[in-house]
Amino acid sequence: MDMSKVYDLHKILSARRFPIALPDILAKLECSEKSFYRLQQYMKDTLGAPIKNRRGHGYYYALGIDESFELPGLWFSAKELIALGILEQLNESFHPTTIKDLLSPVKQRLADLLTKQKITDASWQSRIKVINQWQRPCEPECFERIAYALLHRQQITITYWKWASDTQEVRRISPQRLVYYRDNWYLDAWCHLRQALRTFLVDAIRAVTDEAEPAFELEPDIINKNVTSGYGIFSGQADNVATLKFASTIAKRVSRENWHPDQKFAWTQQDEYLLTIPYSDDRELLRDILRYGCDVKVIAPAELRSKVKQALEQTLKKYSETPNV
Secondary structure (H helix, E strand, O other): OOHHHHHHHHHHHHHOOOOOOHHHHHHHHOOOOHHHHHHHHHHHOOHHHHHHEEEEEEEEEEEOOOOOOOOOOOOHHHHHHHHHHHHHHHOOOOOEEEEHHOOOHHHHHHHHHHOOOOOOEEEEEOOOOOOOOOOOOOHHHHHHHHHHHHOEEEEEEEEEEOOOOEEEEEEHHHHHHHHOOOOOEEEEEEEOOOOOEEEEEEEHHEEEEEEEEEEOOOOOOHHHHHHOOOOOOOOOOOOEEEEEEHHHHHHHHHHHHHHHOEEEEEEEEOEEEEEEEEEOOOOHHHHHHHHOOOEEEEEEEEHHHHHHHHHHHHHHHHOOOOOOO
C-alpha cells in the first residue's frame, strides 16, 4: 500500500465538510478508480477510517459535530518528509547542543519514515547541507537557565563578558525575548542597572544565577519598537536613515536582499540601486556596507559617510605598510 496516498486521501476528506465526487478525488490523487477502491478499503478495514459514500454526491468522513479522525502515529507525505529532513539539518547546526539532544527522538522517527519512502539516511544527509559561517557556541547550562527564566518570567543575574574591553560585569536582568539572528543567539532583556532595554550576546554570558523575583514585564509592542525599528540586532528606536547606492554590476542581486522590514528603494537611470534603511546604531550597518567594497556608496547621512571613509582609509593604510608577522 502506498502510504503517501493514504495520507493524501486523509487530507482531502478531513478538509471538507461535504462529500467530494470520485472524479475529483481521482484527479487529486492521480490514480485509477481501481487503485482508489483498494485505498479506501484499506483505510476503512485497517485504519478504521469512517469513509462513507453518498450516492450521487461522493465520499466523505462520517463524523459527528464534535468528532474527528486522525491517522494512527506520525504521518507525512513524501514532500513533507523532505521538508522535515531539511529542518533536521538546520537542527544539527544549532547551538547549544541542548536543542539537538531534545530533538534526537524526532530525528530517529524521521529517519524511519524516510526509509519507508526509500530515502536512506546517508542519501539525504549527504545531499542536504546547512553551513553556519559565523556561529559562536553558547554554554548549554547558561542557555537552559536563560530559557527557563524567560518562560517562567523570573529575573536572573548574569556575568557578562564585554569582548571589546575583555572585562566582565555582573547585571541583574529580566529576560524578554530570545532571538536567533545571523546564526547566533541574542537576549533582549530589561537591565535593572541601566533601567533600560538591552540586547545581550548569549555566547558572552559566562554564568547565570536564578533569582526569586518576578521579571519586569514589557509589552511586545514596546520591545519591537525599541529593538526591531532600527537596522540589525542593536536596540534603540531608529532615529537615522541611511541611503546607499549600489553599482549596476551588483544592483540586481542586492535588490533581492531584505536589509530591513521598512526599507525603501529606487532605481537610477544608470540602473544603480538606491536603498534607504532606518537605523539607530551604525556598528552592524558599517560592517555590512564595508562588505560590498567599491560596489556601494553612502549617499547620506554625512556622519555615516565619514565613518565609512575613515574605515577604508585605515584599511588602505594597513596595506601600505610593510607587512610583518
